[in-house]
Amino acid sequence: MTEVQVEKHKGVIGTLLRLFIIFIVADLFLIGSRSHRAGILGHRILRHAAAADHGEYAIWFLGIELMLGAFLPLGLLAHPKTRMIPAVQYASAALVIIGIFVMRVIIVIGGQSVHLT
Secondary structure, eight states, rough: HHHHHHHHHHHHHHHHHHHHHHHHHHHHHHHHHHHHHHHOOOOSSSSHHHHHSSSTTTTIIIIIIIIIIIIIIHHHHHSSSHHHOOOHHHHHHHHHHHHHHHHHHHHHHHHHOOOOO
């Protein structure tokens, strides 16, 4: 895109970035509520959520899904100086996609590793 096109679409890009930030914050809220429910309810089905927080998948959950997939993109996009840099936008989107992929891996692999008996 040329600079003229970027200036022309700056409002749209800013709105999309704000929505992206809102969705990351909503995802963090849902992750927190899932972890909270797993601790309170203690159901066998929800044990894999607790295993993701404190068990063998903790580094995947805390390190990759939360830090790389949520907090780092949120920090990059929340800062006004870095928000409008296209490389930062692309990197943030890629980090969120990596975080979503790791979340799916944790759910599938972690869910299969918990014995229900």
